[in-house]
Amino acid sequence: MPPVVEARALTKRFGTFTAVDRIDLEVARGEAFGFLGPNGAGKTSAMRMIGAVSPVTEGHLRVLGLDPERQGAELRARLGVVPQEDALDQELTVAENLAIYGRYFDLPRAVVRDRIDELLEFVQLSERRRAQVDPLSGGMKRRVVIARALINDPEVVLLDEPTTGLDPQARHVLWDRLFRLKQRGITLLLTTHYMDEAEQLCDRLVVMDAGRIVAEGSPAALIAAHATREVVELRLAPTEDEAAAVQVLERTGHRVEALPDRVLVYVDDGDAFVREVHARGVEPTAVLTRRATLEDVFLRLTGRALVD
């Protein structure tokens, strides 16, 4: 069976602006694959080419073995898409939104009806079937969009920033549903600028910056390769000379990142390092030792924080 995505030197340009710059990708069936990067990194443009809604400027792209350029409609019939914006018809009911979309795939009306029952149960909105969309909460609307993306029983689901703008509880509900899709063997492709989301959902991911892939691997492998086991976050007192303090910290031999509001130090043993800091006479107002995350990987690779 062909891989879900096979891209070589895939490029997307809008006029003179290069949104996606010669990226290579291969995504296997059943994988949960993430595009991680800040806004404008080219994640959405890459996803739109894969979803056959944006022409490839240059390079080779096959999705489920099909050419998105020549076999676009055939390919889209096998994909589910969760766009960044819900794009639900607010005046219609939950079921009507799903029914209209299901008919776009030419599914028989009886099949659409049955699928709506199953899918609303899956996204835990059965009792909202006849409810108008407008008054639903953001998390509920997002779940309706997930159900809409599944109406054609897709092999692959593309999710563009699936939980952006949702409260923590709603995000966890959504992650749980997406995890179940993965368990069913559905391939998930998602873009995100949230580290925790990538760590929760992705088997493998690429880190994108300015249209290029700057790293690739599993979340754990990326952290192992580009960060240390632990990170110590220090907040310095406003009276402390920051440059001098950073110099002192750097003399410990560890990598130091001075952010506007705090200083990060990449170490293997956080507690030992904190003792060393005090011994060297730096008195931070707050100290936090935590596990390294993909946020640290991104900072390391690009010198910038993911979310400003």
Add this chain to the structure above:
Amino acid sequence: MATPIALRVLEGHARSYRHTWRGTTIGAVLTPVLFLAAMGLGLGQLVDREPTAALGELPYLAWLTPGLLAASAMQAGAADGTFPVLGGTRWVKTYHTAVASPVRPRDLHLGNLLWATIRITVIGLVFVAVAAGFGAVPLTRGLLALGPAVLTGVAFCAALSAGVVLMVRDQFLAGLNRFVIVPLFLFSGTFFPVEQLPPVAGTIARMLPLWHGVELTRALALGTPPALPWPVHLGVVVGLLAAGIAVGSVTFDRRLRP
């Protein structure tokens, strides 16, 4: 056999119409009926004190009715060529979701046109029935005249949606109405013959596609020959429709498959 994709889009329009028909249909039917009452009966009283040669010595109401039918069809077509398209591309963005399915941009264009055809036909039927009730037109002639009126409305829907799909600012909408739709409505031989205009304005009016639609509709409603040969009028209206479909297949694609 697979359902043609534009028909699937049409079905979507029909399904959502269950929730929106009151607002859109009542307005589309009521407005021309009010015009018919005010202009035809009120103004008609004044005009008809003496027979008017420019109106072919017809009662004003009889002369006005087909013009109003064609112009109302244009207005309905203009509404269907703007609001659903802007909703799909900008306000609700359902078009962007639709093209992620097997639906292609041109299917959205054609599906909307098919839906507009049905809607304009229904609105026109109600108008003809009301006008026949007023005694403004014989029912059979009115139904005959519905053909070119609907064609005119659909042509405007096609042409406007082909342009509106690229619209990135809502302000253009007010401008479109003020500077295109309303002048067409007023000066295309709807309320008075274009011969009444100063010569230059009259020449311009004869170039407006609505005037050709009005001429066709009036000729069939009154059983008189149109101002120019039939094929000329028909060619302009059908040409507008064909251009709208052809240009729309390009502009919809440009907008929805960047």
